[in-house]
Amino acid sequence: MSKGVAITGMGIISSIGNTVEENFQSLIDKNAGISKISKIDTIHKDEIKVGEISFTNDEMVQILNLPESNNYSRTALLAEIAVKEAVNNAKITDINKYKTGLISATSVGGMDMTERYYYSYKDEVDKRKYIDAHSLGDSTLKIASSLGLTGFTTTISTACSSATNAIMLGARMIKSGKLDRVIVGGADCLSKFTINGFKTLMILSETDCMPFDKNRTGLNLGEAAAYLVLESDEIAKKENKKVLGYITGYANANDAFHQTASSEDGEGATLAMKKALEVAKKSPKEIDYINAHGTATPNNDSSESKAIIRIFGKTIPSFSSTKGYTGHTLAAAGAIEAVYSILALQNDIIFPNLNFKTPIEETLLIPETEVINKKIKHVLSNSFGFGGNCSSLIFSKEL
Amino acid sequence: MNNYYINGIGCVSAQDTSNLELSFDDFKELKNNKVEVFKPNYRAFIKPAMIRRMSSGVKSGIVASSIALKEANIDLPEAIITGSGMGCLRDSEKFLEGIINNNEQYLTPTSFIQSTHNTVGGQIALGLSCKSYNVTYVHQATSFESSLIDSMMMIDEGSDHILIGGVDEIGPHTTENHELVGHVKKESDLKNGILNSDSKGSVFSEGAQFFAIERDKKNSTYAKFIDVAVYDKLEIDEVENKMNQFLNDNKMQISDIDMIVLGINGDIDYDEYYNLLMRKTFKNTQQVYYKHLSGEYNTASAFGLWAACKIIKDQSIPKILKINNKEVPTINNVLLYNQYRGLSHSFTLLSSC
Amino acid sequence: MENLKKELKEKIIENLNLEDIEVADINDDDVLFGDGLGLDSIDALELIVMLDKDYGIKLTDPKQGKSIFQSINTMADYITENRK
Numbered sequence: 001m002s003k004g005v006a007i008t009g010m011g012i013i014s015s016i017g018n019t020v021e022e023n024f025q026s027l028i029d030k031n032a033g034i035s036k037i038s039k040i041d042t043i044h045k046d047e048i049k050v051g052e053i054s055f056t057n058d059e060m061v062q063i064l065n066l067p068e069s070n071n072y073s074r075t076a077l078l079a080e081i082a083v084k085e086a087v088n089n090a091k092i093t094d095i096n097k098y099k100t101g102l103i104s105a106t107s108v109g110g111m112d113m114t115e116r117y118y119y120s121y122k123d124e125v126d127k128r129k130y131i132d133a134h135s136l137g138d139s140t141l142k143i144a145s146s147l148g149l150t151g152f153t154t155t156i157s158t159a160c161s162s163a164t165n166a167i168m169l170g171a172r173m174i175k176s177g178k179l180d181r182v183i184v185g186g187a188d189c190l191s192k193f194t195i196n197g198f199k200t201l202m203i204l205s206e207t208d209c210m211p212f213d214k215n216r217t218g219l220n221l222g223e224a225a226a227y228l229v230l231e232s233d234e235i236a237k238k239e240n241k242k243v244l245g246y247i248t249g250y251a252n253a254n255d256a257f258h259q260t261a262s263s264e265d266g267e268g269a270t271l272a273m274k275k276a277l278e279v280a281k282k283s284p285k286e287i288d289y290i291n292a293h294g295t296a297t298p299n300n301d302s303s304e305s306k307a308i309i310r311i312f313g314k315t316i317p318s319f320s321s322t323k324g325y326t327g328h329t330l331a332a333a334g335a336i337e338a339v340y341s342i343l344a345l346q347n348d349i350i351f352p353n354l355n356f357k358t359p360i361e362e363t364l365l366i367p368e369t370e371v372i373n374k375k376i377k378h379v380l381s382n383s384f385g386f387g388g389n390c391s392s393l394i395f396s397k398e399l
Numbered sequence: 400m401n402n403y404y405i406n407g408i409g410c411v412s413a414q415d416t417s418n419l420e421l422s423f424d425d426f427k428e429l430k431n432n433k434v435e436v437f438k439p440n441y442r443a444f445i446k447p448a449m450i451r452r453m454s455s456g457v458k459s460g461i462v463a464s465s466i467a468l469k470e471a472n473i474d475l476p477e478a479i480i481t482g483s484g485m486g487c488l489r490d491s492e493k494f495l496e497g498i499i500n501n502n503e504q505y506l507t508p509t510s511f512i513q514s515t516h517n518t519v520g521g522q523i524a525l526g527l528s529c530k531s532y533n534v535t536y537v538h539q540a541t542s543f544e545s546s547l548i549d550s551m552m553m554i555d556e557g558s559d560h561i562l563i564g565g566v567d568e569i570g571p572h573t574t575e576n577h578e579l580v581g582h583v584k585k586e587s588d589l590k591n592g593i594l595n596s597d598s599k600g601s602v603f604s605e606g607a608q609f610f611a612i613e614r615d616k617k618n619s620t621y622a623k624f625i626d627v628a629v630y631d632k633l634e635i636d637e638v639e640n641k642m643n644q645f646l647n648d649n650k651m652q653i654s655d656i657d658m659i660v661l662g663i664n665g666d667i668d669y670d671e672y673y674n675l676l677m678r679k680t681f682k683n684t685q686q687v688y689y690k691h692l693s694g695e696y697n698t699a700s701a702f703g704l705w706a707a708c709k710i711i712k713d714q715s716i717p718k719i720l721k722i723n724n725k726e727v728p729t730i731n732n733v734l735l736y737n738q739y740r741g742l743s744h745s746f747t748l749l750s751s752c
Numbered sequence: 753m754e755n756l757k758k759e760l761k762e763k764i765i766e767n768l769n770l771e772d773i774e775v776a777d778i779n780d781d782d783v784l785f786g787d788g789l790g791l792d793s794i795d796a797l798e799l800i801v802m803l804d805k806d807y808g809i810k811l812t813d814p815k816q817g818k819s820i821f822q823s824i825n826t827m828a829d830y831i832t833e834n835r836k
Contacts (some may be wrong), residue, residue: 452769
């Protein structure tokens with residue numbers, strides 16, 4: 001008997017807020033968190049805009065009460081802050097009471113430290129502690145250790161769809177009974193590596209990004225972390241937990257077209273959305289809101305628009321990309337947008353697609369540009385990454 | 400209850416393992432402390448137009464996965480699930496060095512794109528035009544085991560043909576860094592091999608191992624995959640208990656195990672995890688090791704699985720892998736145990752079929 | 753101009769790692785992208801960096817590359833006109 005996957009807690013830190021409540025307030029106040037970069041010294045700093053979190057690393061170390069000897073990368077700091085909020089929100093007191101796991105996602109990992117100290121390790125012995133912090137799995141292990149979690153842990157990295165895939169794995173493990181409870185999500189901090197990487201691909205915008213707009217020129221990078229606590233609906237009932245929503249659909253498909261570009265007809269995206277609907281046993285017209293991937297690159301938004309049309313035909317549901325608020329937070333994107341999707345569900349609100357003026361000529365899709373009050377039962381959230389990795393999730397108010 | 404059959408295997412490693420004519424008799428214990436893969440004839444597997452951009456890890460991954468799929472006679476798997484602890488390290492280093500050395504100027508995208516951890520999985524999918532589920536696990540030394548667990552779930556959920564693999568590269572600068580903190584064994588300490596080592600560190604290497612896991616048995620079947628369990632942290636005295644629990648969960652006990660495959664890597668600080676098992680728990684069991692052939696990397700346990708599969712199929716244990724010498728009339732149940740520096744413990748259970 | 757064309761062919765072979773190809777294999781008017789030499793969008797980005805690094809020409813819109821990189825001839829013409 002397959003179990004329902006209930007969401008009982010959330011935590012988030014992004015450029016528009018350090019908690020779920022702060023993020024929600026910024027979303028409804030249309031307060032974007034896009035600005036010039038301040039914490040990284042890059043020659044590109046006047047040519048890009050980012051979604052940067054205001055806390056310094058030292059401030060986060062204080063908040064988390066870490067010893068000075070710690071070797072946390074910025075990614076790990078953000079991750080732990082968000083996980084702690086989620087675990088508190090889910091009112092978990094004994095982390096190992098049930099078969100509890102942790103599935104985290106990241107693409108930057110400890111690269112922010114590695115790029116700082118790459119050539120320094122020989123001479124600066126005190127910095128060598130960061131050598132072990134480089135790997136993508138490191139932050140996951142740190143969080144598990146910090147929570148005292150002894151159950152299953154793993155880390156996923158599939159570029160921009162990473163956190164969505166982490167959430168999907170968590171849901172599958174609950175459904176199969178392999179886990180009773182799982183903390184899922186992702187984290188990525190800004191780094192010179194990713195800033196320069198995206199610069200070489202010429203897909204960074206010099207101004208505030210314009211998802212789904214005809215005149216979009218590229219994305220703004222962002223940093224963030226967000227986590228959900230998933231529990232089997234049985235356990236949620238037993239523990240009398242407040243359920244924020246359910247994960248009813250999920251899918252991952254591959255575009256198999258090109259290493260970084262999406263296929264013109266959005267094949268991978270179409271397959272992912274289609275399969276997610278099948279898993280949820282829902283038809284397209286039951287989707288009330290799509291939180292799109294919408295990075296504002298010429299390629300993604302065009303390809304995603306075509307995929308949306310292929311799935312929804314003439315009846316396109318309300319949709320928006322929230323990347324105008326936070327920037328593209330890479331591996332964390334799927335997780336912060338999961339939080340936003342659940343907030344939409346809980347509050348019957350659709351968050352606007354900022355900076356939109358003119359639709360893309362080929363597809364003429366128009367996203368919501370204001371905060372809209374609307375009864376929402378099911379939300380579809382998309383995340384598409386390099387390597388043709390396309391993932392979709394469906395969140396529902398009830399099972 | 401589903402079965403999970405390992406029907407195809409492919410391996411690129413420090414030994415000439417992609418050459419299917421060779422056997423363990425042709426392999427030699429590693430004498431250097433930093434070893435690259437023995438290069439296969441990449442062009443036999445990959446089009447020149449695609450090869451030009453690929454890193455070593457991607458090329459090795461494509462070769463190993465091609466061998467595994469061919470053996471299992473699979474054209475299109477229903478999932479491609481990869482594990483990699485450090486990703487495409489050489490391209491990461493290349494791009495990062497470009498940033499630092501050229502002050503962020505004149506950088507080109509190829510090494511950035513190639514550095515993302517899911518590049519191997521993505522490139523395999525591209526080559527096969529495979530639009531199915533594709534995920535990469537990056538959980539240090541249980542990255543490969545995570546992909547094993549996912550493949551079991553996929554078959555439980557209804558899929559029939561899954562491709563899984565473990566890939567890691569050796570990166571020159573990263574290795575230097577690990578040398579600074581004593582993780583790399585000194586070459587002079589390798590004289591007497593890695594068994595009963597009295598020195599720190601391990602041999603750093605790289606490799607790609609892929610497996611075709613299917614619901615149904617075939618002529619090409621090597622073994623049945625029964626179960627896997629992973630633990631972030633275990634104390635030395637906890638291992639035996641956890642192992643017993645794992646076996647009991649699978650209706651077995653220590654005495655049912657015909658062969659134990661251990662991830663001994665010659666690091667005196669951590670091989671103690673294995674020593675207790677060798678001296679006591681598995682005193683009467685055939686013990687086998689493999690990292691003296693493969694070297695150490697986050698997904699080296701996949702090499703252990705590759706070796707175990709061959710042993711089960713051939714029903715014969717190569718001398719070079721033996722730690723002790725027990726009479727084993729039939730090799731039915733095989734347990735693999737691995738850990739790295741006290742973390743990332745995994746138990747994997749296989750059986751013949 | 754002839755020297756520039758030869759130089760461009762050498763650079764393309766080196767930067768894009770076209771191991772099997774010689775300078776003599778590339779004709780001045782061969783289509784470089786798509787079906788011709790088989791270069792793709794990532795190669796275009798590599799060539800844009802080459803234009804900047806070796807000839808001082810900065811392209812801000814990657815789409816400009818499409819017409820400039822059509823063939824060795826078009827590349828040589830553009831560089832001759834715009835190089836610093």
